[in-house]
Amino acid sequence: MASLEDKILGEKMHNYCSSSEESDGEDSDADSENPKPTHTAAALPEPNKWEGTSTNTGPKGVIKDWQRYKQLETEKRTDCEKERIELAKKLTLTVQSALEEERQALDDPELAELLDDEFLLTYQKQRMQEMLKQNQHNLKFGELIFLSNGEEYLDAIDKEHKNVTIVIHIYEENVTPCRIMNTCLRELSKVYNNVKFCAIIGSCAGLSRDFKIKGVPALLIYKAGQIVGNFIRLSDDLGDDFCAEDVQGFLVEHGMLEDKTCTPLIVKPGDTQRDDSD
Template identity: 60%
Template sequence: MATLDDKLLGEKVHNYCSSSESEDEDESDSENSKQGTNKDPAPPPPDLHKWEGSAANTGPKGVIKDWQRFKQLETESRIEQEKERIELIKKLSLTCRSALDEERDKEKDADLDDILNDEFLYAYQKQRMQEMIMQNEKSLPKFGNLINLKSGDEFLEAIDNEHKSVNVIIHIYEDYVPACRTMNTCLTQLTKEYVHVKFCKIIGSLAGMSRLFKVSGVPALLIYKGGVMVGNFIRLTDDLGDEFYPEEVESFLIEHGMLVDKTCVPPIISNENDDADSD
């Protein structure tokens, strides 16, 4: 029910607010806002120096760092690709073989089997040994007879003018000594077997020997090689006696290293000679 004041002032209509009411509402709103502020304070702004994330929009330093990282990854990728390519090349080089390569390998294996074959090695050694002996013999002169020296000059020439690899055996003798005649016979026989050895003889008086040497020093053998005396054997009757044979003279010279021992010929050559003799 309206009062007198209401009638004088007029009745309140819906949604009508007086100035006093609005002020009350404003005060209440301000108080509420203050209370809300005290209850839920606003969060502080983030510290830019502690941020470690990434963003689409970075500064110059970030761009440079990203570019360096990109180039590093690109280099590592290129190195890895290069390694893979080299490994692939090696693998292909071991597996990609033509039929011609395989055939060549088979031929090499066959040649190796032939080399390792005992008969092949034996034949090769025999051939090589023969070539070496023939080469050595071709480089030396041949004689085959007992050379008679008639003067001291011929004696010197027989020594000085000869090949340095030739053994020169000179027999100093006297005709009236039986052992000297026997020695000449033996040396004549040895010249047929040792054709690369130079056998000579000279009378003691022609060689300028003393009377004592001619009486008690003969038969004597002097051996020279390269112009140097390598052997000097006088009065050989003390070792051989008054009567001896070519085999004994040969053994004596071999024992003292003046002749090559033919029994030391390699079995390859000696076996071949035996086979030839049997045929």
């Protein structure tokens, strides 16, 4: 029968647990919940297997790495040289020597005919005549035309053929270089009969008094309704005493007139005249 003390403290057999037993129970529960990992020995790499790095760091490994580096460098240099040669072949232009062209001409009768000197001369002559005709016209003037007012001045420019070169001399009667210029233009009108030479007094053209004193003699060149040359006070360039050859050389030098000495020799004057008559 349990005593009063046993009832208060409880019986040891049923209600008392030692600290050692409790700690053992907690340890067993923790071990069951978190099992300890088992450690296994890691597999070691094979001693002579290549894995991207040298397995031998001694003198033999250094020599082996150097030999491998030189081998890769040689292969890279060889590949670059091959690419350079291929690119050069693509960019190289194929040309033939004169001997090869002659052999080809002998084999091809049509090409031999094209390379014939007489045929080439005829073709060049025909092409030169066609080019000259493009810049020529059938209009002939051959004299110096005097204009009396501004309307005639405008009509002489606007109502003319687009390929006609128009040279207009603005002058004053009491100026000596102006009188010489008119004489020179009369002579040039016969040499360049396809060029329209005109002359007008400055006051009739409606120019200012200052221009009539300081600007004459003046030459204005028009083509296709547009001014292509403007030369004022030509006495400063030609002097007070000049001739037709001086005026011609001045206009030829500035590209206003055709240079007669530069006519292609391949085109004979008789051929151009015959073509114009046709």
